[in-house]
Amino acid sequence: MLQRIWTLFLxxxxxxxxxxxxxIWNMLFPFIIIVSFNVIFNDDKNLYKVxxxxxxxxxxxxxxHKPVFFLETKFIDFVSFRSIExxxxxxxxxxxxxxxxxxxxxxxxxxxxPKGYIVEKLLAASFTNKQSCFEKQLIxxxxxxxxxxxxxGILAMNTMFSALFGVGYVxxxxxxxxxxxxxxxxxxxxxxxLIAQILSRMFIILLTTIIVYFGCVMLYGFKCNGSLLNLLVxxxxxxFSLISLxxxxxxxxxxxxxxxxxxxxxxxxxxxLSEVWFSLEGANPWVIYFSKILPxxxxxxASRKIMNDxxxxxxxxxxxxxxxxxxxxxxxxxxxxxxxxxx
Amino acid sequence: MKRPILELKxxxxxxxxxxxxxxxxxxxxxxxxFGLLGPNGAGKTTLFEVIEGTLTPTSGEILYKGKPRKRRxxxxxxxxxxxxxxxxxxxxxxxxxxxxxxxxxKADLDYLIEACYLQDLLDRDNRKIxxxxxxxxxxxxxxxxxxxxxxxxxxxxxxxxxxxxxxxxIVKQIKSKNKTVILTTHYMDEAQTLCDKIAxxxxxxxxxxxxxxxLLLTNNKTNFIVLEGDIDKDILIKLPxxxxxxxxKIEIYTNNVNDCIxxxxxxxxxxxxxxxxxxxxxxxxxxxxxxxxxx
Numbered sequence: 001m002l003q004r005i006w007t008l009f010l011x012x013x014x015x016x017x018x019x020x021x022x023x024i025w026n027m028l029f030p031f032i033i034i035v036s037f038n039v040i041f042n043d044d045k046n047l048y049k050v051x052x053x054x055x056x057x058x059x060x061x062x063x064x065h066k067p068v069f070f071l072e073t074k075f076i077d078f079v080s081f082r083s084i085e086x087x088x089x090x091x092x093x094x095x096x097x098x099x100x101x102x103x104x105x106x107x108x109x110x111x112x113x114p115k116g117y118i119v120e121k122l123l124a125a126s127f128t129n130k131q132s133c134f135e136k137q138l139i140x141x142x143x144x145x146x147x148x149x150x151x152x153g154i155l156a157m158n159t160m161f162s163a164l165f166g167v168g169y170v171x172x173x174x175x176x177x178x179x180x181x182x183x184x185x186x187x188x189x190x191x192x193x194l195i196a197q198i199l200s201r202m203f204i205i206l207l208t209t210i211i212v213y214f215g216c217v218m219l220y221g222f223k224c225n226g227s228l229l230n231l232l233v234x235x236x237x238x239x240f241s242l243i244s245l246x247x248x249x250x251x252x253x254x255x256x257x258x259x260x261x262x263x264x265x266x267x268x269x270x271x272x273l274s275e276v277w278f279s280l281e282g283a284n285p286w287v288i289y290f291s292k293i294l295p296x297x298x299x300x301x302a303s304r305k306i307m308n309d310x311x312x313x314x315x316x317x318x319x320x321x322x323x324x325x326x327x328x329x330x331x332x333x334x335x336x337x338x339x340x341x342x343x
Numbered sequence: 344m345k346r347p348i349l350e351l352k353x354x355x356x357x358x359x360x361x362x363x364x365x366x367x368x369x370x371x372x373x374x375x376x377f378g379l380l381g382p383n384g385a386g387k388t389t390l391f392e393v394i395e396g397t398l399t400p401t402s403g404e405i406l407y408k409g410k411p412r413k414r415r416x417x418x419x420x421x422x423x424x425x426x427x428x429x430x431x432x433x434x435x436x437x438x439x440x441x442x443x444x445x446x447x448x449k450a451d452l453d454y455l456i457e458a459c460y461l462q463d464l465l466d467r468d469n470r471k472i473x474x475x476x477x478x479x480x481x482x483x484x485x486x487x488x489x490x491x492x493x494x495x496x497x498x499x500x501x502x503x504x505x506x507x508x509x510x511x512x513i514v515k516q517i518k519s520k521n522k523t524v525i526l527t528t529h530y531m532d533e534a535q536t537l538c539d540k541i542a543x544x545x546x547x548x549x550x551x552x553x554x555x556x557x558l559l560l561t562n563n564k565t566n567f568i569v570l571e572g573d574i575d576k577d578i579l580i581k582l583p584x585x586x587x588x589x590x591x592k593i594e595i596y597t598n599n600v601n602d603c604i605x606x607x608x609x610x611x612x613x614x615x616x617x618x619x620x621x622x623x624x625x626x627x628x629x630x631x632x633x634x635x636x637x638x
Contacts, residue, residue: 004445006444007444007445011433011437012430014430014432014433014437015431015433018431019432174430177428178426178427179428179430181397181427182422182424182427182442183445185395185417185420186417186445186488187418187446187447341397
């Protein structure tokens with residue numbers, strides 16, 4: 001049994017790494033995305049983002065005490081928040097440069113942030129009597145740039161495409177051109193074949209992800225605030241879940257066109273609804289609810305919490321549980337539906 | 344009679360709207376080459392796949408070495424399908440080794456390479472070999488576990504005459520090692536050259552079965568007299584045997600050549616372009632199935 005699994009594992013690995021186009025694309029794609037976004041989002045150096053908490057302690061909105069002159073300053077993007085915690089979280093991760101709460105005459109600024117310093121000066125200058133009467137509150141946070149925030153999402157997205165298309169499409173091709181039929185007349189059991197496909201794909205994708213990760217770390221100085229081992233665990237689980245989904249999709253079809261359509265139908269919404277590119281804050285509740293059943297959403301959120309916030313496994317146990325349940329579900333149904341031959 | 348290696352008992356395979364295999368009984372003794380002939384759509388490949396285990400029969404029983412097929416069956420049989428591709432980006436040698444590694448009992452690698460004439464192809468990409476070379480690789484894979492029973496589904500279809508003869512030589516070598524070969528083919532010369540026994544199949548049933556010689560003997564010893572040139576049809580109508588016009592010649596089917604020639608001479612027909620031949624498998628096939636072999 002082990003020899004057969006090992007043989008199929010090697011067979012699939014050779015197929016992958018000798019396909020130079022696919023190999024290069026798998027490595028190059030996330031680099032291109034990271035480089036592009038680094039260029040695009042470095043152009044907003046002159047744009048300041050100021051968070052305004054427009055509620056008082058009991059949560060009711062207030063229009064009083066607003067520093068009118070300051071709030072009319074050009075080239076500042078004022079973002080409204082309903083709670084101080086929400087604003088502080090964004091400030092800590094440098095999603096905003098400055099946070100002000102007019103009702104309590106308080107403001108917060110990241111001391112290491114040059115933008116925060118400039119905005120602070122602008123606030124002081126907006127008071128003609130030189131007495132701003134706003135009380136400064138300090139927070140010290142690790143700066144998380146947009147590209148650094150984006151990075152785990154890009155890695156996860158690349159993983160998703162490699163897992164879904166690399167497994168789903170290849171198995172459908174195997175079935176279409178008779179490779180599966182040929183394997184079925186050898187003493188190969190279904191579980192042996194599926195295990196070999198999962199292991200091969202996991203090995204390849206993890207290896208390319210690790211190369212991409214350290215490449216970006218060297219190029220851009222990204223760092224993982226949490227444990228790299230935890231990150232590996234989360235990526236392995238997410239990958240297992242996505243590969244299982246790929247197996248489920250390819251369990252019966254022998255049409256590459258049909259499988260391609262289904263894979264696109266699943267992968268594109270999953271990419272957009274998993275907060276790879278943007279947050280779903282403010283989206284319809286059903287969209288947020290729907291995103292909870294997407295393995296990529298759990299992988300993205302869990303890996304961001306580890307990389308950006310330094311979270312441990314216990315803090316992301318919800319995501320781990322979800323990924324384990326999804327993996328088992330996809331794999332069980334996929335194995336049950338799997339057919340060696342065209343139906 | 345040797346012990347049968349394979350026995351089929353009333354095998355039926357039905358699909359949604361068609362009964363592809365309709366009550367087949369068959370017993371194949373070990374060490375022979377059994378040929379399954381039939382026009383396209385006769386049910387040959389379906390029957391093959393039912394026996395190999397890739398399709399489940401609707402009903403009936405299949406015995407391998409006197410017992411129902413179990414895991415041992417897959418370990419001991421070799422299969423060459425009509426249309427199979429290989430995993431991409433592997434060399435011929437890697438492909439052969441990979442499939443060989445799927446079995447517990449393995450044929451000697453050097454023997455496989457030599458027997459199937461793969462020596463010069465070993466480092467070639469398996470996608471960049473000719474049709475004949477691909478068939479030889481598929482045959483080597485089918486032999487990778489040193490099987491007792493080998494299924495070859497139209498192994499020479501689409502090959503040039505030289506490649507076909509190349510493959511025949513390999514099959515003869517396999518036979519010489521006392522292996523049992525079951526093959527389907529569209530070529531009567533192939534069946535006559537390789538097969539000890541044949542069955543002609545049509546519409547899911549066997550319509551004739553036996554050795555090529557037996558089949559020809561038991562299905563009417565018809566001879567063919569061929570007349571070339573422009574012959575008046577009104578005269579031929581008086582002949583007591585069936586005949587038909589084929590382009591610029593006339594073919595007369597008779598079981599008495601002497602009488603036929605005598606009558607033709609009496610009719611004053613010019614026999615300078617006459618030729619005669621006995622019925623072959625192809626004639627028998629057309630007679631039994633009413634279809635051209637390559638239809």
